Every structure is written in structure tokens, then in C-alpha cells.
Amino acid sequence: MPNPKQKATVVIYWHRTDLRLHDSPALQAALSLNPTTFIPLWTWDPHYVYKSRVGPNRWSHLLQSQTDLSKSYKALNPHQKLWVVREAPQTVLPKLWARWGVTHLVFEKDCDAYARARDEVVVRLAEEAGVEVIVRSGRTLFDVDEIVAKNGGKATMSMAQIEKAVEKIGKPDRPVDAPTAIPDPLEWDGMDLTGVEEEGDGVLEDGVDVNSVHRSGTDKQYAGIMGPGRDFGVPTLEEIGIDAGDVRTPHCGGESVALRLLARCIADEEYIGRFEKPNTSPAAFEPQSTTLLSPHLHFGTLSVRKFWWDVQDVMERRRKAKKSNASIPTNLPGQLLFREMYFAAHAAVGEPFCRTYGNPMVRFIDWHLQSKSPEEIAHGDAGDKLYEVDSDEAEVWFLRWKEGRTGFPWIDALMRQLKQEGWIHHLGRHSVACFLTRGGCYVSWERGAEVFEEMLIDHETACNIGNWMWLSCTAFFAQFYRCYSPITFGKKWDPEGNLIRRYCPELAKFDKKYIYEPWRAPIADQRKWGCRVTGDGSSSTNEDGNIYPKPMFDFDQRRTICLDAMKNAYHVGLHGDDKEVKDGSWRKAFGLDEGGKRPNKKQKT
DNA sequence: GTAATGTTGCGTAA
DNA sequence: TTACGCAACATTAC
Incomplete structure (x- = not known):
């Protein structure tokens, strides 16, 4: 219990990549402060919400995950919830520290380039405000900065490199327990932020307006800092401006869903032990051939360390029972190591990782529809x-x-x-x-x-x-x-074409002989099967009834053209940070004309 | 320096 | 079902 003689410990736990209670080292660190007041917070992140394009399905997953987490808090303490604040963290957190008398800010480490920049600002502002910041790794099996360091400071570019790097670190930590009790937030009068949205204009010192979209008037997402109910509630799809009819995913979000899914996978020890990614079918649906746990890793509704260790424990039992397991990289732990590899590469390269321009690790190819600088x-x-x-x-x-x-x-x-x-x-x-x-x-x-x-x-x-x-x-x-x-x-995976019949229902009656190449079917058969193969797909019917488009090019022809072009591009050998890429002179190196068009000549081999 | 290896190709021959 | 040519890249092991 907190000592009443001591200064109150008011902790904001800032949820970002970790919409869960189980195995969260950062949450554990926050609770071990023995807070007098504890506020689990979500701030509306302009990068996540606005800059990156998020479709209705992922939006729905996020809101389900938040709702589930909020319920879990409430189950541990009826005064608690996930407190959702509708403003960018860089501008709103300082206001909250002042209003709520916050002493500590705790969050899970995020090494994405944009997140590092955001968190640097937040940490600096916290220091200025005298708020102690505690950060713990937990989104990945290992601290990715440590992986990068063990890889000589370089981006991890292969399975061999990531394996060597993590070998030097050792095993991932075992999961930590979920909390069994959560301290109270402030009394309502203390939490109430009426008037706070008017404090300051939401512009950072360097002139960047991180809240411009909030105020644009074209977006419905900003209904006040506490939301339309003025209760910090998880937004509804309607508040975000999403038509519920556009949410068509059958996959559900939330920690409780994630843990049930994981438990069901883990219970099938044969599946866990023998899993090899290249042997799982891309054509399987209902049920799919893989675990479907990736969305939960993304939202942090499942801890990757719990996933790892649950799988390791199954494999250990199988070893003891003299049953064989698949091995890295095709098995389940191998899949998680690929995730670490990409995270560590992103962490090493930083912001240019996400594009070609200025990125030292990516080849420059003379693609069509090249990004502008x-x-x-x-x-x-x-x-x-x-x-x-x-x-x-x-x-x-x-x-x-x-x-x-x-x-x-x-x-x-x-x-x-x-x-x-x-x-x-x-x-x-x-x-x-x-x-x-x-x-x-x-x-x-x-x-x-x-x-x-x-x-x-x-x-x-x-x-x-x-x-x-x-x-x-x-x-x-x-x-x-x-x-x-x-x-x-x-065809190799699904000779009957069941995936096609499911998602291109206009072709459902086609014989399997033509299901992958419907344009080869005789016209009489196309009529018989209720779908003519014609047009460019801009409409799905014409006077003949259902139609499915003709192929947009001859694939064999395109394969040859692409292969020659790739050979040439490798021969030219430019990378994203070369000066020819930055000044546009790469076109000359590829023998393109001034307008960037391809001259009709044989490529050098 | 050379050879082997790399999560997940295709088409053909046996 | 398995093996090989295809035309051939980058990294790693030796």
C-alpha cells in the first residue's frame, strides 16, 4: 500500500503497441511503482490514425482490441477503463501531466522510425515537466536495438544474421504474469478535462501542427478531447466516420480472442511441432492453414514472448516423447524470428527503411509508378x-x-x-x-x-x-x-479452384480445367456456366449477364520483359541512397528518354 | 578464390 | 513423386 506520508505516485500507463494485460513488462514496471493513482491511457496518434491509411477492417480490429482491454481493466477494478484521449500525444500529454499531477509515464518501447521521433519529443517534454519516464521492451522477443548492436550495428539482412545475433543475447525472457489488481484512477472531478482542449493550439515548438487533421472540419474523428460522451470512451465506428457495412472481416480483435486462438493452436501439438510455413496452403480458407495470430501481434493483444514460449514448451514435450519437430526457419519460432529480423532492420536503418529514396539497403529498379521524392x-x-x-x-x-x-x-x-x-x-x-x-x-x-x-x-x-x-x-x-x-x-495448392470460386463467385460454375484460365473456355461453355469472359472488369455485368475480365496482359510475355528488365537493373546496380536516385540522373543509367519512357531496344544482358 | 546455401518457382522428363 | 535445367543473385563457409 502507498505510504500516505509520501508524495502521491500518479502513473500514466500509455498503451500503444500493447493492447493487453498479459506478459507486459512495461505494465508490470508501472504497477510495481505501487501507484496511488493509475491511468491506462490511449492517445489518438496522428501518424497511426491519419498519416498512414487504415482501412475499415483494421480500424474495427483496433476498436475491438481497445474495447476488450477496457473491459479487462474494469473487471479488475470497476473504477477503471482504457481512457481514450483524442489528441496527439506530443501536445496532450504535457496538459495531462499538469492537470492530473502525474509523476510517472510508462510505456512499451517502439522502434518504428516515426514512433522514435514521437517518443523523443514526449520524453524531452516529460523531463522538462519533471515527469519520470519508464520504457520497457516487450513488443518483440528481444530488444531490437540490442539485436542491431549484436549484428555490428548493421541491419539484419538474412536469417543467418538474425540467428547469430540473437544467439549472442540468449533466450527470450519468459512471460510475466498479468496483474490481478489495478489501482484507482482519480475521482471524476480530477479526471475531467473540460476546458483542456482549449489550452494551447496543439502546435509543437518546431512549427509542426500534429493536430491539424483534428481541426480540419473534414474529419469527424475529433469530437472533443474526451469524446462525444465526454467519458474517454473507446470510439465507435460512427465516431471515426466508418460505415459499419464496410467492415467485412470475419477476424475479431482483442486480447481475450487472441488468448483463446493461441490456446486452440497450442492444444494441437502435432500442428505446432510439425508446422512448416512453405507447406501450408495459401488457398485454404475456413479454416485457414496458418494461425491467424498476426493481427494480434500487431495490436499487442498477444505477447510474442508468450507465443514463443508456448510453442517452445510444446516442442520440448515432443522432444521428450521422441517426436520430431520442424526446424528454423520454416517452423513457428522461425516465423517469429523473421519478424525480429524485419524489426531490427527497420530499427537499424531508421526512417528511410520505409521507402526506396535515400535507403542504402534497397536496390533501385526502374519500376513504373516510381515514388516522387x-x-x-x-x-x-x-x-x-x-x-x-x-x-x-x-x-x-x-x-x-x-x-x-x-x-x-x-x-x-x-x-x-x-x-x-x-x-x-x-x-x-x-x-x-x-x-x-x-x-x-x-x-x-x-x-x-x-x-x-x-x-x-x-x-x-x-x-x-x-x-x-x-x-x-x-x-x-x-x-x-x-x-x-x-x-x-x-493450381498446385488448389486444383479445384475453390479459393477462386469463393472470392470470384461469377466463375463458380467453371470447370476446373478452365478455372485458372477462364479466357480459354469455349464461348458455349462460358454461356453454360453463366459468365462471359470479356471487357476490363470495370463492370461485372453486361447484356449477356455476368462477366469476368479478360487477362490484362499476356503473362508469359510480361514475365520475359520483366526478367530482362530486372537483369538490366541489377547490372546498373544502383541503390536508394545513390546520388543518381536523388538527382534523377538514374534515367540516363537505365537508357530511358527524357520523359522517362522506355525506348524500344533490347536491354543489355 | 571456389563451392555451398538460401523459408516458400516452373516446366519437363523419367 | 522426384530430379534436373533454366540462367544465375548474394552471402557464407571453406
Whole structure:
């Protein structure tokens, strides 16, 4: 119990990447302060909420996770909840410290580039205000800064490197217990922030207005600092301005869901022990072939260390029973190590990690729809598009890819599953990413990463960017001659085409002989099966009834063109931080004309 | 320096 | 089902 003679200990626990109570080292550190007052807080983060595009499915997942956490707090202490404050942390936290008499700020370490910049500001302001800051690692198996240090300060670029680096650190810590009691917040009069939103204008010292979107008037998300009910409640979809009908994912968020899901996976010891990612089917749905735990790792509704150790314990029991386990990197612990690898690479490179421009670790390729430079965008010279439209044809391909109307059913089914449900299997992501970049459209991986960022419920910046680099052969992986076919690859897993029938229902009656290449079906059969293959997919019916688009290009032709172009780009050998990339002279190195168009000549081999 | 290796390719032959 | 050529990258082990 707190000693009444001592100064009150008023602790804000700032939830960000950790919407859970179980195995949270930072939460444990906060509670071990033995607070007289404890305030579990969520601040509306302008980066998460506005800058990055978040689709309805991920929004829904976030709000479900917050609701679940809030309930768990309430179950431990009826006066408690997750207190949601609708303002950017950099501007609102100092106001809260003053108003609530805060002595300590505690949070889980976040090494994403934008988060580090944000947290540096917050920590500096806390020091100025005399608030003690406590930070603990817990989002990853290891402190990623320590991984980077053990890798010689360099980005971890391969499984071998990450394995060596973590070997030097040892085993991840075992999970810590969830709290069994939570101290009270302030009395309501103390919590009430009436008038606080008017204090200050929300602009940081360097002139950056982190709350501009709040006040823009075009966004409904800011209904006062305490929310429309003036009770710090978790926002509703309506408050965010999302139509509930747009939330179509069947996957649910929240710590309690995560722990149930994990327990169900762990109970199947054969599945856990023998799991090998490349042997799980990208075409499986209901049930999917993998664990579906990735969204919970993203929101921190599941502790990655609990996942790791629950799996390790199963494998240990199997070893003792003389049963064999799959090994790194294809097994479950291997999957978690890939996550560490991408986090550590992001931590080592910092802000340029998320793009090509200025990024030393990424190859520069003469993609279509290349990103404009940050300077152009910052100066407002970029116009309405943040990428260069060097080819109208490629932009059409990109939009058709995004909307799932390429005319290749395997690609379209996956992209429609992604849009509807916010999740597709890892190998499905490989298929569509290869198709958009080096194995079809030759469109910049950055365009694809943006679409995934918007649509995936498990979107994790480091993993998403890293995987797009991998698939586009710009970093981590270089065997660009291994190209996924939009026809063969799916067929290998799903010869009946059940995934296609599910997500492209207009093709549901097609014979399996044509399901991956419906344009080859005779017209009479197309009529019989109730869907004509014609047009570009801009509408789903015509006077003949249902229609499905013709393929938007000859894949074999495009594969050859892309392969030659990749060979040439590797020969040119530029990287994101080379001066030719910064000053635009890369076009000359690639033999492109002034308008950036490709001359019709054979590429150098 | 050379050879082996790298979570997850495809098409063809046996 | 397995093996190999395809045309060939980067890293690591030796």
C-alpha cells in the first residue's frame, strides 16, 4: 500500500503497441511503482490514425482490441477503463501531466522510425515537466536495438544474421504474469478535462501542427478531447466516420480472442511441432492453414514472448516423447524470428527503411509508378499523386490489381479476399506481390506496400516493407528468376479452384480445367456456366449477364520483359541512397528518354 | 578464390 | 513423386 506520508505516485500507463494485460513488462514496471493513482491511457496518434491509411477492417480490429482491454481493466477494478484521449500525444500529454499531477509515464518501447521521433519529443517534454519516464521492451522477443548492436550495428539482412545475433543475447525472457489488481484512477472531478482542449493550439515548438487533421472540419474523428460522451470512451465506428457495412472481416480483435486462438493452436501439438510455413496452403480458407495470430501481434493483444514460449514448451514435450519437430526457419519460432529480423532492420536503418529514396539497403529498379521524392511531396509539387505516372498502361494494371480485376482469377481472388477480410496467407501475398512488381506489372513495390498497409488487419510496417522488398528482389532476396505464375502456383495448392470460386463467385460454375484460365473456355461453355469472359472488369455485368475480365496482359510475355528488365537493373546496380536516385540522373543509367519512357531496344544482358 | 546455401518457382522428363 | 535445367543473385563457409 502507498505510504500516505509520501508524495502521491500518479502513473500514466500509455498503451500503444500493447493492447493487453498479459506478459507486459512495461505494465508490470508501472504497477510495481505501487501507484496511488493509475491511468491506462490511449492517445489518438496522428501518424497511426491519419498519416498512414487504415482501412475499415483494421480500424474495427483496433476498436475491438481497445474495447476488450477496457473491459479487462474494469473487471479488475470497476473504477477503471482504457481512457481514450483524442489528441496527439506530443501536445496532450504535457496538459495531462499538469492537470492530473502525474509523476510517472510508462510505456512499451517502439522502434518504428516515426514512433522514435514521437517518443523523443514526449520524453524531452516529460523531463522538462519533471515527469519520470519508464520504457520497457516487450513488443518483440528481444530488444531490437540490442539485436542491431549484436549484428555490428548493421541491419539484419538474412536469417543467418538474425540467428547469430540473437544467439549472442540468449533466450527470450519468459512471460510475466498479468496483474490481478489495478489501482484507482482519480475521482471524476480530477479526471475531467473540460476546458483542456482549449489550452494551447496543439502546435509543437518546431512549427509542426500534429493536430491539424483534428481541426480540419473534414474529419469527424475529433469530437472533443474526451469524446462525444465526454467519458474517454473507446470510439465507435460512427465516431471515426466508418460505415459499419464496410467492415467485412470475419477476424475479431482483442486480447481475450487472441488468448483463446493461441490456446486452440497450442492444444494441437502435432500442428505446432510439425508446422512448416512453405507447406501450408495459401488457398485454404475456413479454416485457414496458418494461425491467424498476426493481427494480434500487431495490436499487442498477444505477447510474442508468450507465443514463443508456448510453442517452445510444446516442442520440448515432443522432444521428450521422441517426436520430431520442424526446424528454423520454416517452423513457428522461425516465423517469429523473421519478424525480429524485419524489426531490427527497420530499427537499424531508421526512417528511410520505409521507402526506396535515400535507403542504402534497397536496390533501385526502374519500376513504373516510381515514388516522387520526399522533397517534391513536401514542397507540394507532387500534385494529386505521390508517384510518377511514367506509363498509363502500368497505372491501369496497378488499379486493376488493387481492385481484383486483372483477369487472372488466382490474383483477383486473393486481392478480393484481402479487401474483404483484411488477411491473406503469406504465400498468397507472395503471389500478388511478385505479380505487381518483378513478375508481371513491373510496378514499384512501394505502390503495393501502400495497398497492403491500407487493407491488412495485421499490417506491421517493418514486416510489410521488408516482405515487399523481399518479393520485389530489392533487398533480403535476389533470385528474381524464380517467378510465381498466376496460373500454376495456385493450381498446385488448389486444383479445384475453390479459393477462386469463393472470392470470384461469377466463375463458380467453371470447370476446373478452365478455372485458372477462364479466357480459354469455349464461348458455349462460358454461356453454360453463366459468365462471359470479356471487357476490363470495370463492370461485372453486361447484356449477356455476368462477366469476368479478360487477362490484362499476356503473362508469359510480361514475365520475359520483366526478367530482362530486372537483369538490366541489377547490372546498373544502383541503390536508394545513390546520388543518381536523388538527382534523377538514374534515367540516363537505365537508357530511358527524357520523359522517362522506355525506348524500344533490347536491354543489355 | 571456389563451392555451398538460401523459408516458400516452373516446366519437363523419367 | 522426384530430379534436373533454366540462367544465375548474394552471402557464407571453406
